[in-house]
Amino acid sequence: MDQSFKKQLLIDFGTVLGSYAVLFALQKSGVINTYWQGIILVVCINVILTVSLNVTSGFLGELALGHAGFMAIGAYLSAFISKSLPLIPALEFPVAILIGGLSAMAAGYIVAIPTLRLRGDYLAIITLAFGEIIRNILKNLMLFGGTKGYPNIPAYTTFTWAFFGAAVCVLAAKSLIASRHGRSIISVREDEIAAEASGVNTNRYKILAFVFSAFFAGVAGALYAHYIRFLQPSVFTLDKSIEILVMVVLGGMGSIRGSIISATVLTVLPELLRSFSDYRMLMYSIVLIVMMLAKHSASGKIMFRPAADKTQEAET
Amino acid sequence: MSGFSQFIMQFINGLNIGSIYALIALGYTMVYGIAKLINFAHGDIIMVGAYVSLICLNAGLPWYLACIISILSCSAFGVIMEKFAYKPLRNASRISLLITAIGISYLLENAFQLIFTANPKPYPSFIALPALKIGAVTISANYYITFIISVVLMVVLTLFIRNTNMGKAMRAVSEDAGAARLMGINVDNTISLTFAIGSALAAVAGILYSNCYSPINPTMGSLPGIKAFIAAGLGGIGSIPGAVLGGFFLGMIEAMVKAYISSQLLDSIVFTVLILMLVLKPAGILGKDVREKV
Numbered sequence: 249m250d251q252s253f254k255k256q257l258l259i260d261f262g263t264v265l266g267s268y269a270v271l272f273a274l275q276k277s278g279v280i281n282t283y284w285q286g287i288i289l290v291v292c293i294n295v296i297l298t299v300s301l302n303v304t305s306g307f308l309g310e311l312a313l314g315h316a317g318f319m320a321i322g323a324y325l326s327a328f329i330s331k332s333l334p335l336i337p338a339l340e341f342p343v344a345i346l347i348g349g350l351s352a353m354a355a356g357y358i359v360a361i362p363t364l365r366l367r368g369d370y371l372a373i374i375t376l377a378f379g380e381i382i383r384n385i386l387k388n389l390m391l392f393g394g395t396k397g398y399p400n401i402p403a404y405t406t407f408t409w410a411f412f413g414a415a416v417c418v419l420a421a422k423s424l425i426a427s428r429h430g431r432s433i434i435s436v437r438e439d440e441i442a443a444e445a446s447g448v449n450t451n452r453y454k455i456l457a458f459v460f461s462a463f464f465a466g467v468a469g470a471l472y473a474h475y476i477r478f479l480q481p482s483v484f485t486l487d488k489s490i491e492i493l494v495m496v497v498l499g500g501m502g503s504i505r506g507s508i509i510s511a512t513v514l515t516v517l518p519e520l521l522r523s524f525s526d527y528r529m530l531m532y533s534i535v536l537i538v539m540m541l542a543k544h545s546a547s548g549k550i551m552f553r554p555a556a557d558k559t560q561e562a563e564t
Numbered sequence: 565m566s567g568f569s570q571f572i573m574q575f576i577n578g579l580n581i582g583s584i585y586a587l588i589a590l591g592y593t594m595v596y597g598i599a600k601l602i603n604f605a606h607g608d609i610i611m612v613g614a615y616v617s618l619i620c621l622n623a624g625l626p627w628y629l630a631c632i633i634s635i636l637s638c639s640a641f642g643v644i645m646e647k648f649a650y651k652p653l654r655n656a657s658r659i660s661l662l663i664t665a666i667g668i669s670y671l672l673e674n675a676f677q678l679i680f681t682a683n684p685k686p687y688p689s690f691i692a693l694p695a696l697k698i699g700a701v702t703i704s705a706n707y708y709i710t711f712i713i714s715v716v717l718m719v720v721l722t723l724f725i726r727n728t729n730m731g732k733a734m735r736a737v738s739e740d741a742g743a744a745r746l747m748g749i750n751v752d753n754t755i756s757l758t759f760a761i762g763s764a765l766a767a768v769a770g771i772l773y774s775n776c777y778s779p780i781n782p783t784m785g786s787l788p789g790i791k792a793f794i795a796a797g798l799g800g801i802g803s804i805p806g807a808v809l810g811g812f813f814l815g816m817i818e819a820m821v822k823a824y825i826s827s828q829l830l831d832s833i834v835f836t837v838l839i840l841m842l843v844l845k846p847a848g849i850l851g852k853d854v855r856e857k858v
Contacts, residue, residue: 305659309657313666365843370846372602372662373602373797373842374839374842376790377790377794378839380832381835384829384832384835490670493663493666526678529673530675532670533670533674534667534671536664536666536670537668540660540664541652541664
């Protein structure tokens with residue numbers, strides 16, 4: 249760990265604590281009303297989802313379309329834990345979040361195994377199929393209420409939990425990418441064969457990226473479940489995965505800062521433009537096409553510093 | 565009804581849905597073979613075809629005109645889509661192409677939702693032939709017409725690709741686009757032609773599908789599209805007989821699972837079969853194993 253990285257870490261911690269203090273004070277003093285408090289919570293959850301998806305789609309370079317599935321696993325299992333475990337709330341919620349994250353991580357591991365043999369297009373289809381399988385099973389699982397939904401989940405998610413969840417996710421992703429493991433993950437994206445020839449254990453790093461991303465999707469699911477307090481399989485459709493993908497693409501594939509900003513903008517903007525809500529998905533699809541056409545690959549250049557992007561995506 | 569004739573019924577169901585999957589899978593496989601691109605929007609072209617033919621029918625046009633207009637407009641649409649969205653990205657990375665394709669798919673679904681609303685629209689089935697009776701089994705006209713049309717189109721397509729100059733050009737481009745260009749083949753035109761044929765097949769599939777499963781809505785194409793892609797993958801993507809085989813195979817699995825295991829868990833089971841297939845035999849049933857070259 250060199251000096252500049254330590255300095256950067258200190259700055260990051262400072263930013264996190266500073267913005268937390270400001271937001272917390274504004275909420276307590278009533279400058280931000282409860283409606284906007286809810287939106288800030290959702291922003292935090294979306295930041296977790298976007299940053300974690302960016303690790304697989306942006307840094308590893310594999311298009312994953314099953315993020316909503318991981319989120320669903322985390323949401324349902326954590327809700328189950330907090331509903332059935334007789335613990336004090338202060339202890340129960342961390343356990344629920346952890347279980348949610350770990351179970352999504354286990355699922356991520358299972359999905360990662362086929363990815364070792366497949367690349368690109370097939371992988372996208374497998375992750376998509378996985379997301380649909382999860383939703384289909386949840387629809388038929390009477391333990392979780394099936395299509396009728398899973399009600400009465402305790403409202404544990406507060407601003408503090410969501411904010412620090414997002415902060416942990418962002419800092420973990422940043423440290424991962426800055427480490428030699430992160431460089432190995434990026435090397436798989438740039439040129440898998442060359443990476444393997446240089447002694448990078450590509451299988452290991454693919455699994456690492458998938459498991460990391462699934463864990464935080466599960467955490468986001470847990471936070472979401474204890475905020476909304478009612479889960480339905482119809483929330484976790486392919487549309488949800490695509491929505492997260494749009495946030496990743498708009499912020500720039502391979503840019504964590506871009507992910508944070510685009511997750512914030514794309515959560516707040518629809519709230520401001522309520523009357524255009526019919527056009528939301530239409531706008532998303534146009535964003536995807538225009539971003540890709542505007543610059544062949546990572547669109548980060550348009551918005552921000554092209555993070556790990558200097559070399560660009562490898563040509564296929 | 566005896567167990568055997570029920571089995572026959574399910575078999576026919578499987579052939580019916582399988583022939584629709586096969587038609588869609590042909591489009592996927594042709595486009596993939598030539599442009600190395602999973603055209604996610606292919607499923608939505610089925611929907612476009614169904615809606616265009618519905619508009620024509622509602623406008624009082626005879627069914628054959630409705631079909632022709634629908635097929636032609638889908639072909640044109642496929643070519644335009646390729647020119648505007650995929651051609652500029654021909655040298656970009658795979659992931660960019662995939663994201664663009666997903667974008668187009670969502671664009672189509674949502675644009676149609678805004679124009680026609682998300683409410684299902686009834687589709688007047690215009691196949692008015694008598695049902696076929698074989699022993700205790702009755703086959704409705706929709707079913708055997710779908711099957712016959714699909715098989716005929718597949719045979720025609722295979723002959724076209726095998727024997728005509730344009731078909732040869734298509735095979736050459738999918739083998740090696742650079743070398744094909746050096747041999748004087750117009751690669752751009754060949755790719756456009758592929759998109760046109762694939763989209764036309766999707767339009768036919770859309771019309772047949774709507775005839776069998778009446779109310780249509782703007783997202784009707786996405787699930788059959790994904791499943792047809794699975795079928796193409798099962799058969800070995802890029803291979804035309806593979807797509808047909810995969811389509812029928814998948815249709816048969818679906819019909820049997822629906823009848824004998826569980827209709828609610830149908831999609832889970834079908835998708836699990838897909839994942840297992842891809843993991844165990846990534847090249848598909850008829851696919852070639854391609855060595856990775858540096």
